[in-house]
């Protein structure tokens with residue numbers, strides 16, 4: 004099939020490349036000339052494991068191309084996937100300006116192109132416009148209206164929300180747990196089912212449903228995952244207040260198969276380009292119909308508070324005196340496996356440190372450039388994770404990259420002015436760090452060797468294992 008992906012971000016680029024890899028001819032369109040220029044050279048503008056190789060192979064095979072030429076990209080396609088961003092607007096609603104701008108371009112291109120004329124939607128040659136971006140219920144209808152304002156030629160609409168995870172995106176797309184397709188006619192459903200057949204050969208389901216339900220599935224899924232994270236973070240705070248250890252609580256709780264053990268890790272709160280904005284968009288969808296989404300409002304608030312609580316630990320440890328302190332940060336990306344720093348808890352934390360006059364030195368395996376786009380040179384970046392610890396007043400772990408999991412603690416201790424670690428990802432065993440002489444703060448677990456007023460309860464430094 005001839006496919007055009009609109010937007011070459013994390014979703015459009017990965018899914019377009021994977022469609023090309025199953026033999027389709029894919030054109031990736033973007034308005035960002037710099038991105039398209041890089042992609043034409045076979046260089047990915049984002050970090051995603053395995054993507055560079057897949058890109059190069061499919062470009063070489065002539066199945067994958069990149070363009071900024073809208074008319075050519077839209078007119079040549081049988082199926083057009085809209086994969087542009089849907090960030091939060093000032094009121095927390097999904098901002099549809101990129102989606103609607105793409106719709107307008109598509110309408111104009113269909114009208115000017117050689118496609119079938121006539122007014123119906125049942126023409127087999129009519130293009131299928133698929134919204135893959137995460138959009139509020141009703142957006143498909145808005146896009147249909149927008150395209151329809153610019154053309155009288157037939158086209159069909161579908162919704163196909165994307166569930167890939169950054170850092171594991173290629174595997175997720177090639178072996179999806181499920182594919183969700185929202186459409187209004189059997190022909191559209193069948194064509195999209197055919198397109199996805201190679202990806203579900205192991206029997207995972209393709210669910211075909213009405214468009215509003217398909218749009219809602221994506222929000223409901225992300226809202227559920229965000230809820231799990233906020234839930235365990237709130238439990239972690241209770242654990243701190245009462246001297247319980249959230250690791251033990253998790254183990255005891257998650258062995259119940261009704262609860263399960265996924266997405267129940269306490270930390271700095273969820274971040275990234277999806278959960279924060281999608282929870283807010285759900286809240287706004289409710290508001291627009293006079294429905295207060297009580298649970299989701301709390302999920303969002305708990306997430307904000309989690310960042311505040313972690314920050315207040317650092318502040319309390321230094322008795323509010325952060326000016327001139329050197330703070331080493333391990334991990335900037337909102338999670339391991341990606342260079343995406345949108346809504347990353349590390350960014351909130353670094354901003355606060357900088358505002359209070361601290362000198363921030365940070366290391367991330369892949370996210371220096373994306374961080375620089377937001378914080379510029381207010382942060383010092385280094386490829387040497389131990390180098391930044393030297394003469395620092397403390398180490399703060401913000402992302403659970405593998406290389407931070409079993410570090411050389413002797414080197415850390417020798418480098419730091421005082422052996423203090425604030426761990427927002429619970430990577431280390433508190434008893435072990437106590438044994439090594441560190442002051443160690445984590446989330447929902449007893450703090451060891453606490454010095455200054457801290458809400459957590461200091462525990463015995465005797466190792467238990």
Ligand SMILES: NC(=O)c1ccc[n+]([C@@H]2O[C@H](COP(=O)([O-])OP(=O)(O)OC[C@H]3O[C@@H](n4cnc5c(N)ncnc54)[C@H](O)[C@@H]3O)[C@@H](O)[C@H]2O)c1
Pocket residue numbers: 009010011012013014015032033034035038086087088089101104105135136137138165166167168169276277
């Ligand atoms: N990132 C994820 O992990 C993920 C997962 C599932 C769903 N989603 C959803 O997918 C959508 C895209 O997310 P993303 O992270 O890939 O976004 P992104 O910001 O990384 O990429 C969007 C791209 O669209 C381009 N663009 C904007 N307007 C355009 C236009 N008119 N024509 C052509 N290109 C245009 C931008 O230049 C940019 O390159 C969002 O709705 C998001 O919520 C994201």
